[in-house]
Amino acid sequence: MAQSRDGGNLFAEGGELANPFQDPAVIQHRPSPQYATLDVYNPFEIPEPPQSYEPPAPAPLPPHSAPSQSSRKLSPTEPKNYGSYSTQASAAAATAELLKKQEELNRKAEELDRRERELQHAALGGTATRQNNWPPLPSFCPVQPCFFQDISMEIPQEFQKTVSTMYYLWMCSTLALLLNFLACLASFCVETSNGSGFGLSILWVLLFTPCSFVCWYRPMYKAFRSDSSFNFFVFFFIFFAQDVLFVLQAIGIPGWGFSGWISALVVLKTNTAVAVLMLLVALFFTGIAVLGIVMLKRIHSLYRRTGASFQKAQQEFAAGVFSNPAVRTAAANAATGAAENAFRAP
Structure with a gap:
């Protein structure tokens, strides 16, 4: 390549001579405040305090839809939904019916218990084993009780009240x-x-x-x-x-x-x-x-x-x-x- 005495390019178009110092490879290595070189180092210069580190702002989370009722985990104190209103109503009616049957069974059990006690008294001798208890008089009284009365044992459950x-x-x-x-x-x-x-x-x-x-x-x-x-x-x-x-x-x-x-x-x-x-x-x-x-x-x-x-x-x-x-x-x-x-x- 033909060059002039000052290092220019003799074949440059338009009369422009290439400057070797304008080469981008040379420009990027020139002294600058960002590079600590001996040419720009000043020992008497007071250095600026370093800037505090600021973490980058977190990226916004993508909007998410509310969890469905089936996938959401319930807290211990939160009431559970076991079904629709009609299902709950039928369950409540079934529970009330069971409670009613339980009360009826309890009354029948009491009635059977009362009859069993009566049969036991009859097997032991009937009225001979039933000592009169009314009126409730003390033992030292010369007049003894005249009647036997026990409402809980002798009267059916529905008539006791x-x-x-x-x-x-x-x-x-x-x-x-x-x-x-x-x-x-x-x-x-x-x-x-x-x-x-x-x-x-x-x-x-x-x-x-x-x-x-x-x-x-x-x-x-x-x-x-x-x-x-x-x-x-x-x-x-x-x-x-x-x-x-x-x-x-x-x-x-x-x-x-x-x-x-x-x-x-x-x-x-x-x-x-x-x-x-x-x-x-x-x-x-x-x-x-x-x-x-x-x-x-x-x-x-x-x-x-x-x-x-x-x-x-x-x-x-x-x-x-x-x-x-x-x-x-x-x-x-x-x-x-x-x-x-x-x-x-x-």
Whole structure:
């Protein structure tokens, strides 16, 4: 290649001479602040503090869709979805049906347990092994219990609440008669002309307490115990009269020995304290009368569901009469006497 004296290219086009220092290979090796060379190094120059390292900004994550219900992991406290509403409703209905059947099985188990205990008592000797436990008297008392009563063992499960309520009603009526006696005593102390009412209050306590237990509570108890139509009829007849008596006790006709509303208002003119006591007794009598009417209707509805009837009551009465040893003995004696008279007649 032909070159000039100063190193230019003699064959350059357009009259331009090539400069060897403009060669890119030479330019990139020239001294610059980025390269520490001896030509540009200055020992007295204060170096600039290095720039702190800044990590590159993270690239944005690509948007992701929400996880599906089936792939999402549930927390321990989050309720699980086991299906649609109809599926949950059917499961709840099945659970309620199972609970209902379980309760029915429990009642049947209790009923079977009660009957098994009755059979065990009968196998050991029947009523001879059942010691009377009512009234609950102490052992040193000369009067012993007269009845055997165990509602949980002798009464079916569906009737135990009704029989217990009637027992509490009898106890409340007895307590009301005792309070009536105290109120009549207070009235007699304030006004001596009320002596007849005080005397009758003593008679009502001594008469109604045992008679109410024997005449309407025990028939009701035996009716539910053995499903006896005859005892049901006895209970309805006597307890209806008892309800009428409860109403008369709440009214409180003066001179009848009942501290009802009328008697309390009459005594209010004489002594306020005694009148307040009699008003409390009248309120007690009123509550007992209302409860007695409600229980009479309730027992009548239960009686109609048991399948009892008047014909069944007649059959039970006839069977009970003819099974009585005294009645059978009297009938045999009467028949024998009639036959002897017939043979002796001419």
